[in-house]
Amino acid sequence: MSISIIMPCHNSASTIREAIESVIWQTNEHWELIIINDGSTDNTPDIIEEFASRDNRISIINRSEKLGVSSARNMGIESSHSKYIGFLDSDDTLERNFVERMLGTVQKYDCDVVLCQYKVLNERDHDIKLIDNKLPKDVLMDNNRVLRSFFNSTPGIGALWNKIYSRDYIERKTPLRFNPGRRRAEDWEFNLMLFQKKGSLVAICDFLYNYNRNVEISAMKIFDENDLPLMFRSIDLLLDCNDRSGLGYSSEDILKNSSFPIFEHLFQSVKTTSYLTYKQKLEDRRFKELLEKVDLSILPISYKLPAYLIKLNLLKIAFLLSKALGRLTLTLPYKNK
Numbered sequence: 246m247s248i249s250i251i252m253p254c255h256n257s258a259s260t261i262r263e264a265i266e267s268v269i270w271q272t273n274e275h276w277e278l279i280i281i282n283d284g285s286t287d288n289t290p291d292i293i294e295e296f297a298s299r300d301n302r303i304s305i306i307n308r309s310e311k312l313g314v315s316s317a318r319n320m321g322i323e324s325s326h327s328k329y330i331g332f333l334d335s336d337d338t339l340e341r342n343f344v345e346r347m348l349g350t351v352q353k354y355d356c357d358v359v360l361c362q363y364k365v366l367n368e369r370d371h372d373i374k375l376i377d378n379k380l381p382k383d384v385l386m387d388n389n390r391v392l393r394s395f396f397n398s399t400p401g402i403g404a405l406w407n408k409i410y411s412r413d414y415i416e417r418k419t420p421l422r423f424n425p426g427r428r429r430a431e432d433w434e435f436n437l438m439l440f441q442k443k444g445s446l447v448a449i450c451d452f453l454y455n456y457n458r459n460v461e462i463s464a465m466k467i468f469d470e471n472d473l474p475l476m477f478r479s480i481d482l483l484l485d486c487n488d489r490s491g492l493g494y495s496s497e498d499i500l501k502n503s504s505f506p507i508f509e510h511l512f513q514s515v516k517t518t519s520y521l522t523y524k525q526k527l528e529d530r531r532f533k534e535l536l537e538k539v540d541l542s543i544l545p546i547s548y549k550l551p552a553y554l555i556k557l558n559l560l561k562i563a564f565l566l567s568k569a570l571g572r573l574t575l576t577l578p579y580k581n582k
Contacts, residue, residue, distance in 0.1 A: 246348050247275035251321030253314045254335035255283040265296050267338035273345040278303045279321045284311035315423035315431045332405040336457045343453040347409045350449055357414035357444035363407045363454040376400050380448040388440045403433030407454045414444050476507050477531045504539045508548040515567040523564050
């Protein structure tokens with residue numbers, strides 16, 4: 246039994262060596278590593294070629310321009326050969342027994358997906374945080390039970406890298422691939438769509454994946470104008486999933502549980518956007534509907550105050566307040582939530 250590990254990379258020279266070595270050092274040697282070089286302009290290609298020349302289990306797909314992680318992962322799936330598939334980000338690492346434990350669990354339970362716990366690394370604060378998603382361990386769960394985790398915002402349920410997947414499950418009925426149109430949360434959408442297929446998942450208690458938060462924080466400072474429509478797409482996908490799978494959640498509860506990322510986007514985006522663009526977002530029909538339905542008291546104060554001002558149509562004041570609050574939070578020491 247073997248696994249194909251798919252790793253997209255773009256200008257990852259500072260981190261990719263450690264990521265690759267974490268695969269090479271696996272206690273179970275039955276793996277292949279497929280690296281998709283997504284138009285890197287630094288010396289990433291030299292580093293990955295060096296590894297591939299020494300280990301024939303490592304293969305490289307080079308792309309002359311950056312097309313994004315979704316299409317890169319799709320290419321990796323198409324190029325893979327193993328019965329099981331995993332994903333590794335080029336700035337993260339695997340524990341040495343990742344492959345051994347994950348494949349061993351698949352063999353024991355004959356399940357479609359295995360999920361492990363993970364560590365969040367924050368080198369700036371010399372901090373390691375263990376993330377346990379509180380799912381029952383070593384229990385065969387059907388897809389409907391897993392889907393409920395998306396509605397309950399279970400930590401890591403939408404991530405790719407803390408799971409391995411059977412190829413059969415990904416290809417079952419209608420083959421599933423990543424949505425190239427998504428700039429964020431493409432893994433969340435992939436998993437939500439996947440678990441609407443009949444299948445099974447087993448969670449294990451081991452912390453086998455090391456997630457580098459430092460790079461993610463820096464990337465998340467950049468906000469795209471398409472982020473808000475994608476967030477509303479996510480809400481639509483949840484509403485559709487709820488109806489199709491008969492999960493029984495109310496649309497009000499789904500909106501309430503999905504609203505935080507939208508307010509977070511509005512608060513954070515003021516750092517890089519103009520008032521006119523901000524105003525256009527607030528006048529979006531979907532956002533106005535959300536504002537009427539969500540209990541604003543559940544938001545943190547830095548989002549709550551601007552939200553109340555927006556509800557009173559004091560948009561310019563909300564914009565200026567968000568800017569001021571954003572500057573204030575940047576002066577405070579960073580802490581994990």
